[in-house]
Amino acid sequence: MSSQNKILQGLAIPHTALISVIFCLMVLSFPTGAYLVFNSEIGDDITYEYPMDSLSIFLAGIGFEVPVKFELGDGFVVIWCTYLILFTAAIFGPKKNFVAVLQSMISEVRYKIQDNYIVTVIKWFSILVIVSGSIISVQEFIGISVEQPEAPNQLIQFFDISLAPIIEEFGFRVVLIGLPLFTLYSHKSSFKFLVKSLWWPWQNLRNVNMKKALLLIVIVGVLFGAAHIFSDEAWSAGKLAQAIASGIIIGWVYFRYGLVAAILIHWATNYFVFSYGYIVADINQISIGDAFSHSLLNTLELMLIVTGIISVTVLVLNYVYSKRHTLEA
Numbered sequence: 001m002s003s004q005n006k007i008l009q010g011l012a013i014p015h016t017a018l019i020s021v022i023f024c025l026m027v028l029s030f031p032t033g034a035y036l037v038f039n040s041e042i043g044d045d046i047t048y049e050y051p052m053d054s055l056s057i058f059l060a061g062i063g064f065e066v067p068v069k070f071e072l073g074d075g076f077v078v079i080w081c082t083y084l085i086l087f088t089a090a091i092f093g094p095k096k097n098f099v100a101v102l103q104s105m106i107s108e109v110r111y112k113i114q115d116n117y118i119v120t121v122i123k124w125f126s127i128l129v130i131v132s133g134s135i136i137s138v139q140e141f142i143g144i145s146v147e148q149p150e151a152p153n154q155l156i157q158f159f160d161i162s163l164a165p166i167i168e169e170f171g172f173r174v175v176l177i178g179l180p181l182f183t184l185y186s187h188k189s190s191f192k193f194l195v196k197s198l199w200w201p202w203q204n205l206r207n208v209n210m211k212k213a214l215l216l217i218v219i220v221g222v223l224f225g226a227a228h229i230f231s232d233e234a235w236s237a238g239k240l241a242q243a244i245a246s247g248i249i250i251g252w253v254y255f256r257y258g259l260v261a262a263i264l265i266h267w268a269t270n271y272f273v274f275s276y277g278y279i280v281a282d283i284n285q286i287s288i289g290d291a292f293s294h295s296l297l298n299t300l301e302l303m304l305i306v307t308g309i310i311s312v313t314v315l316v317l318n319y320v321y322s323k324r325h326t327l328e329a
Contacts, residue, residue, distance in 0.1 A: 007317060011310055012105045018307040019102065019122050025300065026122075026272055030084060033275040036158060037076045040282045043155025048073030056160070058171035058227065072159055079162050083267055086260055090117030094258070120257050121264045126308035128249045128265065133305065135242045146238040154278065154288060161274050165266030168224070172247070173254040173262050174198050176220045181205055181213060181255070200258035213255060221247030276300060 038048050050072040054065040091098045094117060101116040113119045136146055151157035178198040185205040186197060197204045201213075224247030225240050246269065254262035274288075281291035291297060 008314065009106065011314055015307065015310045015314070016102045016105050018303055018310070019119060022122050022126075022303060022307065023098065023118060025276075026087070026118075026268070029272045029275040030080070030087075032279050033158075033162065033271060034080060036275060036278050036282065037073060037155065040278070042158065042278050042282050043153055046072075046153050046155050048076065048155075050155070056163075056167070058167050059175060063227070072155070076159055076162065079159075079166065082166060083162075083264075083271065086264060086267075087118075090121065090260055090264060093117060094260075114257060117257070117261050117264065120253070120261045121268065122307065123311045124249060124253050124257075124261070125265050125268045126304045127311050128246055128269065128308075129301070129304040130308035130312070131245050131249065132242045133301075135245055136238075139238050139241065144238045146242065154281075158274060158278055161270045165263050165270055169250075169254070169259065169263045169266055172220055172224050172227075173251060174259065176223065177201070177216055177251055177254060178259075180216060181208065184212070185209075198259070201254070202256050203258065214252075217251035217255060218248055221245070221249075221251050223247075224251075273297075273300075 036042055043050070048071065051069065052072055052075060053067065053069050055068050055075075057064055057066050095115040096104075098116050098118045101113065101119050104112070104115075113123050139146065151160075178201055181201050182194060182197045182205065185208050186193065187206055193204065201208070221244050225242075225244030228239050228243040229237055250262050250265055253265055277288055277291045277297060280286075280294045280296055281288045284291070284294070286294075
């Protein structure tokens with residue numbers, strides 16, 4: 001076995017173990033979120049029967065309200081089922097199932113994470129956590145804080161947080177990245193090919209100029225960040241850099257790995273993380289801010305950081321080895 005394979009195999013064992021644990025926590029977040037909406041008291045006097053009279057939509061970076069009436073619980077069920085369907089499909093595709101990819105990482109030292117959506121999601125989500133955490137740490141060191149918008153009610157906030165990945169991925173990634181790339185690089189004009197290209201640009205569009213694609217991803221990432229501080233329910237200005245970085249990472253994932261991966265990474269940053277935050281807050285009767293200092297959330301963050309470090313290391317090693325192989329050839 002070459003030194004390259006030995007190093008990668010040594011990393012694969014803890015990497016696959018961490019990915020497996022995070023995967024299990026993601027699975028458990030589904031019943032956790034349902035419990036929060038239908039059985040917890042995070043909403044105080046507001047319950048799942050609360051009437052909603054509008055839906056906030058982001059399209060091409062522009063926010064507007066769609067007048068539609070529904071009960072919060074009904075809306076949450078639709079959102080929850082959408083994520084469950086995407087998550088279940090992601091376990092088995094696009095090429096190999098979750099377990100098969102983990103097995104190949106250990107036994108064959110093959111880091112083809114693109115063969116499974118879940119592995120892709122956990123890898124890039126953990127990298128996003130590292131990048132975001134680094135930005136926040138630097139900002140706090142120089143006195144720039146990140147403050148969340150005040151929510152009128154925690155149950156409504158959890159609903160909005162759960163809905164955001166679907167709305168924002170279509171509004172930013174599909175409309176502002178997928179459509180321009182299709183316009184520039186499509187070799188067919190059928191509606192079916194349009195849908196396929198928007199679903200997974202890298203897989204379906206030919207001869208894409210990578211520099212132009214990356215520039216577009218960065219521009220949309222900047223718009224994504226700006227939307228977080230200039231919207232009606234805006235974060236503090238300290239959120240800008242972190243949101244831009246997140247937008248760029250998710251934009252790259254959308255382009256390279258498809259819409260399913262992009263939505264699920266955004267789902268992980270919102271629903272997955274906050275479901276544990278709110279359940280800790282509900283059980284311990286503390287604020288959501290204090291909940292993120294709880295040992296459970298700290299442990300989750302630590303696992304994601306270690307997973308991210310290993311993921312970045314593997315990326316760098318594969319890049320170095322591929323360059324070396326090219327030079328030797």
